[in-house]
Amino acid sequence: MSEAETNNATPEDAQNEYIEDGKNKLIVKCKFCGSKILEKKTATYILQEKELPLMQQDVNRKEGEIQKEMVKEYFHVENMYMFENIGFTHQVDSYKYLTCADCDAGPVGYFEIDSKQSYVALSRVVQC
């Protein structure tokens, strides 16, 4: 067998309009107020399945219920000092959620307290 391996792509190889060399190609901003969250090429694109609370909870939800959705695409930020602007919620289990520092929209991702790693959901921000 001398067949060359042709399909060994990893998430780091992902190339699309938002990703270059596995990093965010564009500036990451808040969807609502345009506040700058990340400078270009400061975060690594990863695929992982992680539930986040919805940004807008249904007013008719059951009392105490937190509505969540599965999010699969994230930018991994290894050092929280890479953020241009970011806010944190109070601790929930072993996480804090990330919010816009200017308008409090969120969660736009989560911060893992033990590992001090941050993950920004692509679907919760704009890039330009």
Ligand SMILES: [Zn+2]
């Ligand atoms: Zn904002």
